[in-house]
Amino acid sequence: MSHPRRAGLAFAILSSLLIAPARAATEIKLEKGYLAGVVEKLPPNRFDQEKYRGSVHSFRLVGIDPQARKLLAAFTAEGEFRPPASGPIGENASRSKGHVDGWRKFRFEIKASANIEAGPDGTPRFRVEVDEVKRTELEGVAGLLAKLLGKQFDAIATQVVDGKAESVNQKLNAEILKRAAMYKDYGVLCGIDYAPEFVVLKFDLTRLDRQGTLGYVFAEPRPGTVPLHRWLNVRTGAHRYTISPTIDVPGAFAPEGIACHVPTPDAPDAAPVELLRGRIDHLYTTDAQAERIRPRLYQSEGVAFHVLSAPADGAVPFLRFYNSRRNLHFYTTHPHAEFAK
Helix, strand or coil: CCCCCCCHHHHHHHHHHHHCCCCCCCEEEEEHHHHHHHHHCCCCEEEECCCEEEEEEEEEEEEEECCCCEEEEEEEEEEEECCCCCHHHHHHHHCCCCCCCCCEEEEEEEEEEEEEEECCCCCEEEEEEEEEEEEECCCCCCCHHHHHHHHHHHHHHHHHHHHHHHHHHHHHHHHHHHHHHHHHHCCEEEEEEEECCEEEEEEECCCCEEEEEEEEEECCCCCCEEEEEEEEECCCCCEEEECCCCCCCCCCEEEEEEEEEEECCCCCCEEEEEEEECCCCEEEECCHHHHCCCCCCCEEEEEEEEEECCCCCCCEEEEEEEECCCCEEEEECCCCHHHCC
């Protein structure tokens, strides 16, 4: 039988990650009892097909495996199925006492494990695997139901669990979008530690202030773009951006790779970005007059590169951040300033 990779367990556990209480903390500990309570509150999920119907229910957390980095859980798939009415076994089942129109009961006890990790963008990534599906005979002549289910068990178990996985995954995505705003209070999820009695969620906090969008650029190379190189002044912490792969300005600048890919000057909607250089800071802007910069603090060094002035297919925002403690500006496509401190 093919095993599904997602199930109702993921929805319950990930919901708990998004609503766990904390105040300006970089770590949040979730006790096993708390997680168990969240999992147990997951409501039943109904399924109804032509030949089987019922629900997936009784979600429960049974443990945490630190070595495998998994949360272990179990749940039940229970309902009725209509066996094929061919041959004496099928006919006996169809005429079995207490069953209308030949419907017979079935029940699967399902054990599953969930691995949850922090994605590169701070969104939880999960993998759910079904470890075991155990058939339970509820009624009927001993061996009769087993023989009937022997023909249909794999198909029913796979379709029941797989079918509910997709609907639960849709609920999960909606829940993440609804809860995403709550991340602002904690920072961005960057890691998870597993212990036998709890898990610890680690949040990375950036201390940089977001100052809007400089323009729109591309994360990957494409025709009509050039790479924008980023450099770090190891002495001051300031950053400089050039379309040249070399830098010819004074200072101990070290390369930090390609920040993004920017449009060439002749590209549609290309807007020039002017570099205003301070004593240690480098301020990039598409509207120097609106910045109201005093000339004695910043000197213009002309156009450094171009960005798109409006969103375009495949383009991403080039975000501007400000480090108020060091009076330095920073530019990146990362929505959380790359967790810069």
